[in-house]
Amino acid sequence: MSARTARPAGRLLLAAALIPVLLGGCSVSRSAAEPAGPAAELRLGYFDNVTHAPALVGLDQGLLADALGNTTLTTQVFGAGPAAIEALSAGAIDAAYLGPNPAVNSFVQSSGQSVRIVAGATSGGAALVVRPGITDASDLAGTTIASPQLGNTQDVALRSWLGEQGYSTSTTGGDVDVDIAPTDNAQALTLFQSGKIDGAWLPEPWVSRFILEAGATVLVDEASLWPDGAFPTTVLVVGTDFLAAHPETVQDLVAGHTASVDWLTANPDQAAAAINRTLVADTGTPLPDAVLARALTGVTFTTDPLAAAFPPLLQAGVDVGTAKTGSLDGLFDLAPLNRVLTAAGGQPVAAAGLGTE
Numbered sequence: 001m002s003a004r005t006a007r008p009a010g011r012l013l014l015a016a017a018l019i020p021v022l023l024g025g026c027s028v029s030r031s032a033a034e035p036a037g038p039a040a041e042l043r044l045g046y047f048d049n050v051t052h053a054p055a056l057v058g059l060d061q062g063l064l065a066d067a068l069g070n071t072t073l074t075t076q077v078f079g080a081g082p083a084a085i086e087a088l089s090a091g092a093i094d095a096a097y098l099g100p101n102p103a104v105n106s107f108v109q110s111s112g113q114s115v116r117i118v119a120g121a122t123s124g125g126a127a128l129v130v131r132p133g134i135t136d137a138s139d140l141a142g143t144t145i146a147s148p149q150l151g152n153t154q155d156v157a158l159r160s161w162l163g164e165q166g167y168s169t170s171t172t173g174g175d176v177d178v179d180i181a182p183t184d185n186a187q188a189l190t191l192f193q194s195g196k197i198d199g200a201w202l203p204e205p206w207v208s209r210f211i212l213e214a215g216a217t218v219l220v221d222e223a224s225l226w227p228d229g230a231f232p233t234t235v236l237v238v239g240t241d242f243l244a245a246h247p248e249t250v251q252d253l254v255a256g257h258t259a260s261v262d263w264l265t266a267n268p269d270q271a272a273a274a275i276n277r278t279l280v281a282d283t284g285t286p287l288p289d290a291v292l293a294r295a296l297t298g299v300t301f302t303t304d305p306l307a308a309a310f311p312p313l314l315q316a317g318v319d320v321g322t323a324k325t326g327s328l329d330g331l332f333d334l335a336p337l338n339r340v341l342t343a344a345g346g347q348p349v350a351a352a353g354l355g356t357e
Contacts, residue, residue: 039246045096050204050295056278058260067256080149094242099153108326116333120305122234129216130199146188146200151322158201159320204295307352
């Protein structure tokens with residue numbers, strides 16, 4: 001790892017239960033008060049999930065720090081997207097890898113002032129896993145299903161799919177057909193192993209951990225719900241204040257991120273070891289080889305944010321009560337990414353009419 005990457009031992013893992021669901025307000029990043037030009041420091045949030053492998057590999061290989069040059073990179077680990085968005089809105093971090101729904105919620109709640117999506121990161125790698133004996137949607141009546149956090153991307157997907165199956169759910173409790181329990185992923189695994197919940201809608205590597213460590217089966221692979229199986233699981237977002245004050249630094253971050261995605265694509269046999277090195281640095285514990293091998297088969301790493309999927313994602317959040325209706329115009333700023341891609345001889349990616357290309 002590059003010596004320029006500062007990774008303090010005191011990185012805060014924000015408790016998901018303490019973070020409000022519908023996050024809004026403009027970013028109050030300290031960078032708004034800094035002079036224009038490269039930032040002295042960039043504070044980056046991410047999760048210890050396989051769906052955040054571009055961040056994990058970018059740290060392990062020094063690709064993010066190298067691209068940032070004299071800008072010091074510091075990192076902070078989160079458990080779910082709403083917590084990371086809260087930190088962005090509070091000015092505690094400048095950029096983050098997170099799921100699309102929290103980014104959309106923040107953008108809409110702030111009337112387009114809080115964040116910009118500057119790149120895609122991962123497609124796929126999420127599923128509903130259940131206990132043996134549940135083989136069909138009709139078996140879910142009266143069950144309890146976990147999601148990572150109320151309002152996060154998997155939580156919205158779970159509520160939306162259950163609604164399509166005719167089940168009632170609630171974001172506030174009460175008499176429902178299926179009880180959804182927003183729960184930290186590690187705790188959800190423990191609860192599943194003890195028989196206290198019946199399943200969970202999760203990102204990788206938790207899908208594979210539930211299957212290999214707790215005997216769960218896949219009831220719904222989220223890829224089956226999207227055209228061609230492609231849907232955004234993780235994107236890279238930047239606070240608008242930071243982007244306005246330090247466009248050069250954001251360009252460098254996107255270049256490092258693109259290098260990380262390229263490295264994952266070119267080095268599939270080395271990806272698991274690189275991911276595990278960052279996980280050990282963060283948590284002290286690697287993932288088992290079988291878990292990582294299975295998890296990596298279900299994800300695709302791409303800088304394309306799949307922008308056309310975002311209006312349906314917003315509508316799903318509105319329908320299940322975790323988002324409000326609003327415009328997504330301006331959500332994407334893909335100009336830095338497309339400069340990196342075209343300079344390398346690649347094809348630019350589209351913002352689907354929702355921002356700058």
